[in-house]
Amino acid sequence: AAREMVLVAEQGVLGGRNRLDPTWHEMLNHATRKVNEAEEERVRSEREHQRVTQLCQEAEAKVQTLQKSLKKVIVKSKPYFELKAQFNQILEEHKAKVTALERAVAQAKTRYSVALRNLEEISEQIHARRLQRLGLGRAPPLGAEASPQPPGSELEGTQGTQLGAEGPAGDTLSVLSLQTIASDLQKFDSVEHLL
Template sequence: MIRQAQVEAQKATQEFQRAVEILRAAKETIALAEERLLEEDSRQFDSAWQEMLNHATQRVMEAEQARTRSEAEHRKTAANYNSCISHMRQLEKKLKRSINKSRPYFELKAKYYLQLEQLKRHVDEHQAKLVVAKAEYRTALSNLESISEEIHAQRRSLAMGTREQGVGAEGDGGNDDIVNFKMESDGLSMVSVSIDEEARQSQ
């Protein structure tokens, strides 16, 4: 309640100061206009000049009314604030013993509240760092998967390009041996056939 009364009093003070400034500026405008009119003897007091003065005079009247209202509001809020302060001091004097007993509690509460705010700030900082670390971890895993896939692809391409002969496979040299073997066996059979024919003729 005291805090609210203090805020209202400060607001009323600001409004009063603003109204005083507006009133001062409006009065200066009229004073300058009257001074210029008096300096220029040849200037005629035409309708435009009259309208400008009327407008400035109206602003002065409105500023005075605003100042009066803000001054009354300021007095009212200041009185309310002073009344709250007086009541608070009476209560403080009346409840001094209870206040002294409860003071350590409120001091401890303020201390723990401050520590709690600090811990909360640390938790928020660690959570932000954790989010960044998780993002970096996901990026690292993705990079490792890409590297692993590239390595497997290279191994597959190498295995298909330089494939070795399996067990029992025959090379070009083996084919030549088979051809020679067939030719040699064919030559032996031809010799045996000619020997048989000569034996039959001699008989």
């Protein structure tokens, strides 16, 4: 491109009526300077290319020499490096499994804590229903502490009917929740066993 600029400038200077036009001379000087800079850069690049090529050839010669002199050692050590590559691959696979198991454990722990919270809520609901049914601040005593009730007592009758009416619904809810919690605990135990 710089050489083309020089040609254009020379044609402008030679072809013009006024050969002393400073614009053409300035353009010619600028184009000549660009040609000289490009030539210097080309020479520098050639020298650098020759230097790097020489270094590359020396390195290849050294590699060839080392391969010839260390051929027995290379053959003996080759199985080690092949095994190392295999073990590294197995290690990466195990790391991926451990990461997956850790994720599963974290999810199981989250489900476990949610299940425990749900169980606590269910327990509180059942306790509140019992207190509501009995109309007392405290549940009646059991076993030897319980005072015998007369056969036609109102408390026994209300307990029987209310337990019969609301008991199964509460029991069904708690049984289903307990089954869910039990299955979550089994999954959690199996994941922890794998770790």
